Amino acid sequence: MRTKLDQTKDLAPQIAKAIREAIVAGDLISDARLPSESDLAEQFGVSRPTVREALKRLAAQSLIRTQRGATGGAFVNRLTYEEAYPQQITTSTLLLSMNAVDFETACEARYTLERACAPLAAKRRGPDHLAAMQAEITRQGAPGLTDEAFCASDVAFHRALVDAAGNPVLSYQLAGAVEAMQPLMNMITFTARSREEIIALHSRIADAVSAQEPAAVEAALSELENYTKSLGAQVMAERRGG
Amino acid sequence: MRTKLDQTKDLAPQIAKAIREAIVAGDLISDARLPSESDLAEQFGVSRPTVREALKRLAAQSLIRTQRGATGGAFVNRLTYEEAYPQQITTSTLLLSMNAVDFETACEARYTLERACAPLAAKRRGPDHLAAMQAEITRQGAPGLTDEAFCASDVAFHRALVDAAGNPVLSYQLAGAVEAMQPLMNMITFTARSREEIIALHSRIADAVSAQEPAAVEAALSELENYTKSLGAQVMAERRGG
């Protein structure tokens, strides 16, 4: 960790980088305690506030956690899926919204990845996954549902589908792709007719997963992708027109 | 942004959260300038160092960038793929290493996602993608290559394959899955025989992409997945034995 610093500028990022690399390289294992802020300040030859800024950067990435008190300090955090999910989703969402990624591209990426989960989901789905999917389908048919709630339920349905694949790494990677689409989907106003269509496709997907027919799952997902794209295209056309 | 703060504790995270939500919600658009640190401190009723810590957290997530000088300050960052990539990779890598994700699960996730790119890659690959893949294959056959360099080239090959799909969102999502595997792959000692095998499969993949035959790409990827898994299983068995 004791790397040289370019003493001239931007000390905090350099310190953060040094510690981060030590963690990623495995020199600091989970739950290991870092030296106190004062010690680090002395080691790196900077002041305590500078060290603190560096530590805050790491805390923002959930790489470390801090604890006050006598035996307190900064500890290397054991990154859990629960902590990694929101980060992944926030980053993906911003990436889409700030880079003017067109609806079509985002949609294609999402459904391409989701189709990849289909075979595993069909093979490994348990009763809980099937129940979760069915519950969302029911919710989506409820009258008086706002567009936003409909979208949220849509996301929940697809997450259940992905989780059915029984691979946590896959679930993690897909979370970004699926959730990041929600803001884009929220721009769409769903008519009763389009909701019906989507719910019907969701049912086909759920049934195919239940029947363990991967090809049918993929086919229904492809149809849903095309339908979603067409809805998005309509919105874009109207936006340009009006 | 002017949300209430629980004045009692952990002010910096609260401020960071308030600003982050304003950015994610779109209240602060790209390149918008935040108030100066002094102004923010006054607005939130805290001291400047506290505000600074909050800003550093956001900077660590690349949500803002800071600039010194007269017209300087903190600006909402337009998150680019270049900035998002390393974050995605770091998080994915740590998630795998810290959660004792077994080789098999990680491998399955990676190749499942990669197969999903196959149809698009076969359809859209350009001469540059084909050249990149071919270049890595050549490098992998070079004598005297270390295991680490071989793995790095392997990653580069697969990234070229993913990029061939021509969907930046897909490339971004896959980066985590592919790169995060590298530390796990580095545990494997590649024999001349196994390198030969892998290079042959890479060639099959490249040829199938070149010939625009998605099914052949998927088949070769599946074989590569199985072969990689068997290599990993060997390492695990030896480790348990010795």
Next chain:
DNA sequence: TCTGTCCAATTGTCTGACATTAATCGTTTG
């Protein structure tokens, strides 16, 4: 042995100051 109190270590926050950077404005000069 158990319990309550005190103490020490550590992070969280504040205050004030100075250094550094970079744009702008005014002045000076060709």
Next chain:
DNA sequence: CAAACGATTAATGTCAGACAATTGGACAGA
């Protein structure tokens, strides 16, 4: 009159020192 150059200024980056808050452990007493 225009261009170049220096002073000003506003902002972040860094530092020093201090105090508050919190937590665990040690120590003394019942």
